[in-house]
Amino acid sequence: MSESTTYTGFWQESPRPGILGWLLSTDHKRIGIMYLCCITTMFIVGACLGLALRLELIAPGVTVMTPQTYNATFTVHGIIMIFMFLIPSIPAAFGNLLLPIQIGARDVSFPKLNLISWYCYVIGAILAMFAIFGGGGAPDTGWTFYVPFSTQTSTNVSLVAFAAFMLGFSSILTGINFVTTVHRLRCKGLTWGRLPLFVWTLYATAWVQVLATPMIGITLVLIILERTFGAGLFDAARGGDPILFQHLFWIYSHPAVYIMILPGMGVISEVIPTFARKPLFGYWAMALSSLAIAFAGSLVWGHHMYASGMSDFAILIFSFLTFIVAIPSAIKVFNWVSTLYKGSIELAPPMLFALAFIFNFAIGGLGGLALGAAASDIHLHDTTFVVGHFHYVMFGGGGFALFAALHYWLPKFTGRMYRHKPAVISWALLFVGFNITYMAMQAVGIMGMPRRYYDYLPQFHTLNLISTIGSWILAVGLIIMFVNLWQGARKGRPVGKNPWGAATLEWTIPSPPPIENFGAEDPVVTKGPYEFKGVVADEY
Amino acid sequence: MSEHKHEPVPYRTFILIWIALLALTAITIAVSRVHLGPLNVWVALGVATLKSSLVLFFFMHLKQETRLFRLGLLVLLVILAIFIGMTFIDTLYR
Amino acid sequence: MSIEHRDDTGDRFGMWLFLYTEVILFSGLFILYAVSLSRFPGDFAQGSHQLNIYLGSINTIVLLTSSLTIALAVSAIQMNRIRQCLTLCGVTVVLALVFLVNKYFEWSAEISHGIYPGSQHLAEMGAGVSAFFNLYYFTAGLHGLHVLIGGSLIGVVAVLTARGKITSERYTLLENSALFWHLVDLVWIFLFPLYYLIL
Numbered sequence: 001m002s003e004s005t006t007y008t009g010f011w012q013e014s015p016r017p018g019i020l021g022w023l024l025s026t027d028h029k030r031i032g033i034m035y036l037c038c039i040t041t042m043f044i045v046g047a048c049l050g051l052a053l054r055l056e057l058i059a060p061g062v063t064v065m066t067p068q069t070y071n072a073t074f075t076v077h078g079i080i081m082i083f084m085f086l087i088p089s090i091p092a093a094f095g096n097l098l099l100p101i102q103i104g105a106r107d108v109s110f111p112k113l114n115l116i117s118w119y120c121y122v123i124g125a126i127l128a129m130f131a132i133f134g135g136g137g138a139p140d141t142g143w144t145f146y147v148p149f150s151t152q153t154s155t156n157v158s159l160v161a162f163a164a165f166m167l168g169f170s171s172i173l174t175g176i177n178f179v180t181t182v183h184r185l186r187c188k189g190l191t192w193g194r195l196p197l198f199v200w201t202l203y204a205t206a207w208v209q210v211l212a213t214p215m216i217g218i219t220l221v222l223i224i225l226e227r228t229f230g231a232g233l234f235d236a237a238r239g240g241d242p243i244l245f246q247h248l249f250w251i252y253s254h255p256a257v258y259i260m261i262l263p264g265m266g267v268i269s270e271v272i273p274t275f276a277r278k279p280l281f282g283y284w285a286m287a288l289s290s291l292a293i294a295f296a297g298s299l300v301w302g303h304h305m306y307a308s309g310m311s312d313f314a315i316l317i318f319s320f321l322t323f324i325v326a327i328p329s330a331i332k333v334f335n336w337v338s339t340l341y342k343g344s345i346e347l348a349p350p351m352l353f354a355l356a357f358i359f360n361f362a363i364g365g366l367g368g369l370a371l372g373a374a375a376s377d378i379h380l381h382d383t384t385f386v387v388g389h390f391h392y393v394m395f396g397g398g399g400f401a402l403f404a405a406l407h408y409w410l411p412k413f414t415g416r417m418y419r420h421k422p423a424v425i426s427w428a429l430l431f432v433g434f435n436i437t438y439m440a441m442q443a444v445g446i447m448g449m450p451r452r453y454y455d456y457l458p459q460f461h462t463l464n465l466i467s468t469i470g471s472w473i474l475a476v477g478l479i480i481m482f483v484n485l486w487q488g489a490r491k492g493r494p495v496g497k498n499p500w501g502a503a504t505l506e507w508t509i510p511s512p513p514p515i516e517n518f519g520a521e522d523p524v525v526t527k528g529p530y531e532f533k534g535v536v537a538d539e540y
Numbered sequence: 541m542s543e544h545k546h547e548p549v550p551y552r553t554f555i556l557i558w559i560a561l562l563a564l565t566a567i568t569i570a571v572s573r574v575h576l577g578p579l580n581v582w583v584a585l586g587v588a589t590l591k592s593s594l595v596l597f598f599f600m601h602l603k604q605e606t607r608l609f610r611l612g613l614l615v616l617l618v619i620l621a622i623f624i625g626m627t628f629i630d631t632l633y634r
Numbered sequence: 635m636s637i638e639h640r641d642d643t644g645d646r647f648g649m650w651l652f653l654y655t656e657v658i659l660f661s662g663l664f665i666l667y668a669v670s671l672s673r674f675p676g677d678f679a680q681g682s683h684q685l686n687i688y689l690g691s692i693n694t695i696v697l698l699t700s701s702l703t704i705a706l707a708v709s710a711i712q713m714n715r716i717r718q719c720l721t722l723c724g725v726t727v728v729l730a731l732v733f734l735v736n737k738y739f740e741w742s743a744e745i746s747h748g749i750y751p752g753s754q755h756l757a758e759m760g761a762g763v764s765a766f767f768n769l770y771y772f773t774a775g776l777h778g779l780h781v782l783i784g785g786s787l788i789g790v791v792a793v794l795t796a797r798g799k800i801t802s803e804r805y806t807l808l809e810n811s812a813l814f815w816h817l818v819d820l821v822w823i824f825l826f827p828l829y830y831l832i833l
Contacts, residue, residue: 106639107639109641109644109645109648110645110648113648172652172655175651176648176651176652176655177648179647179651180644180647180648180651183608183644183647184641184643184644184647185641185644207615210651210654210655211615211616211619211654211655211658212658213655214655214656214658214659214662215623215658215659215661215662217659218659218660218662218663219662221776222662222772225751225772229751229752230751230752231751231752231768231771231772232752232757232764232768233666233765233768233769233772237761238757238761238764238765238768239670239674239677239760239761239762239763239764239765239766239768240765240768241631241669241670241673243630244627244631244665244666244669247627247630247665248662248665248666251623251627251662298619298622298623299622299626301626302626302629302630309634310630310634311629311630311631311632311633311634312633313629313630313633314626314629314630314633317626317629318626546712547712548708548709548712548713549705549708549709550709551706551709554702554705554706554709555702557702558698558699558701558702561698561701562695562698565691565694565695565698568827568831569687569691569831572827572831572832572833573833575833578675580831580832580833581671581828581832584827584828584831585824585827585828587827588823588824588826588827591823592820592823592824595701595816595819595820595823596816596820598705599701599702599705599812599816599819600812600813600816601708601809605646606643608647609646609647609650612647612650612651612654613650616654616657616658619658620657620658620661623658623661623665624661624664624665624668627665627668627669628668628669628672631669631672631673632672
């Protein structure tokens with residue numbers, strides 16, 4: 001592809017010139033890139049807050065911030081990372097970039113709705129920023145907004161709740177779009193049995209987005225109404241029930257965990273066959289386990305509430321169901337490992353991140369079993385073990401999957417390859433830093449250190465210090481990775497259609513893809529997504 | 541992608557459904573004036589379910605839509621049952 | 635974009651998905667209702683007796699009729715009877731307004747009796763009655779908001795039909811607005827017996 005040095009695909013072609021060509025574009029790739037810019041910004045902000053939290057915990061007592069600042073910081077860190085980074089990260093950014101191409105469509109079913117969804121996201125993010133920096137002070141409730149505190153605190157809870165409502169709306173619109181697109185716009189020959197796994201996971205995720213997100217919408221609206229009218233909906237003295245708030249909240253927020261991790265699993269299922277040069281082991285088991293995770297994920301929200309005063313019978317049921325979710329998750333892990341077995345493995349940067357994902361996710365998942373068992377959860381509840389656990393799944397899983405996706409697909413969309421050596425160095429730093437930070441956090445949690453405190457007893461000092469040092473390694477890794485990716489996108493070596501030798505549809509069109517993806521003729525699919533016979537990687 | 545268009549539903553059908561809905565409304569009001577204990581709520585919910593099926597299948601053309609639409613509705617109802625039922629597992633046994 | 639893409643079934647399916655989200659939105663309030671009802675059955679009956687069953691029944695009939703008119707409007711556009719379609723849309727919008735006016739009188743009467751969320755009078759009536767009215771106001775309020783949105787939507791669609799933007803060949807927008815309106819009706823079908831008819 002010698003002409004690819006001047007060819008810039010969808011970056012150049014647009015009915016409108018300049019910035020308006022982006023802000024008013026209904027092209028799924030442009031919207032995906034806009035999402036990617038937003039979530040990266042949000043991730044950097046959230047990561048800085050996280051580093052600040054770790055810095056505060058470097059030694060007992062007040063070190064860099066007051067207790068109130070600490071409360072606000074962990075709340076904002078949570079809200080940004082969950083609502084503005086993890087939930088839209090892979091589904092909205094990479095889903096938009098790839099879903100239509102992988103099913104051989106020219107765009108999603110509702111391109112205008114897609115743009116509206118991006119604007120909902122931006123409005124939500126801006127409102128949240130106002131809430132954080134505006135008068136009244138940043139919310140200090142934790143991202144869970146538990147009553148009664150959230151209805152009483154004088155901080156900007158109403159505004160941030162409304163912001164989260166808007167972000168939820170954005171997520172719903174994306175979900176509606178993706179479900180419809182997968183049903184209606186698959187190209188000729190692309191049967192359900194030939195869908196790439198990434199599409200399967202996005203599809204399952206989209207159903208969760210559609211069916212669970214409204215619940216957080218109504219819950220947040222009730223918080224706002226409660227703060228405005230003081231009706232006492234969740235006030236036991238006035239006929240309410242504070243535990244019902246937790247039910248409503250987790251009915252969404254537990255499935256939301258799967259919005260964050262499922263598409264990440266899809267990314268890993270794309271990366272691993274490509275770099276093992278082997279078809280994915282157990283295609284249907286992988287596809288159906290995605291749906292099973294989405295379904296079972298809606299049955300287990302109560303495991304966040306063992307210590308809330310919920311009935312013992314409910315604890316028993318929820319605990320049992322929680323173990324069931326482990327089955328489809330384990331199917332996925334075993335199938336990835338089986339795909340690697342006797343494969344011709346190439347340790348390219350995306351593959352390294354995918355392998356790190358499996359490692360981290362396995363630790364996080366097993367820790368989840370310790371928390372899912374009611375007996376051990378009573379001891380571990382609200383300790384930093386929980387914090388370490390969900391960072392293993394969300395950051396070590398969802399975050400590393402996003403990094404894998406960035407290294408895997410950015411060359412496709414920028415048409416340029418980043419340098420591999422810095423990528424590997426950043427991977428090593430991230431992997432090591434990550435495990436030091438959160439393993440220490442888990443260990444100190446088992447010793448009994450509660451979460452959400454700016455201070456701790458002297459016996460927890462060593463592990464907290466180790467954890468903070470780990471967070472610095474992590475930060476260095478992140479900086480190297482982002483700088484390397486940015487430089488690669490700007491002036492890396494041009495790549496051809498298929499630098500990795502992958503077999504899904506996006507690798508059959510030029511890099512970066514042209515507007516409307518496929519030329520005059522719609523593609524026709526005649527083989528599965530992981531049949532590598534005859535697929536040759538382009539030199540770069 | 542097959543584009544399937546609906547045959548227009550005759551006015552007569554809709555008006556008959558409307559009469560049925562009004563009749564069911566009368567029934568639900570009448571029954572609610574009779575003391576049946578906790579059964580009252582279940583009768584009310586039963587009639588409401590019947591009414592909503594009429595609205596769904598006729599007014600909303602679900603009868604004419606493909607299987608996908610019905611499957612979607614089924615998924616929704618299952619999820620709803622889970623959300624409500626599992627909450628009651630807590631509140632009933634507290 | 636450059637290639638004309640049309641998928642009416644997909645558009646309708648997207649609308650159905652959106653309606654699912656609306657159902658879940660309301661279901662949050664219905665969960666709160668169900669749990670509170672099982673806890674305070676007596677108080678809920680007491681609260682229900684204070685609602686005006688006549689206004690509630692009239693509003694039920696109004697909404698059911700408006701659902702009929704908008705369903706007929708869809709049939710009318712399919713048969714290319716534009717004038718009839720416009721009349722039926724108009725009637726639907728008028729019925730939506732009647733519903734809201736009714737609601738206004740109903741709420742004003744209740745508020746003048748000192749019954750509204752957070753009021754002193756409500757607090758004195760006990761926890762169960764208090765919970766009943768809180769939920770009544772929030773559920774009916776959210777429903778009223780949907781009536782307002784649905785009515786406006788049908789108004790816009792009527793204008794588009796009059797201008798020839800919606801035709802017997804291309805009427806998905808009308809169909810989808812009608813679907814939304816039916817959902818408003820569906821919610822009321824459950825809301826009415828649960829709030830007005832508890833004994």
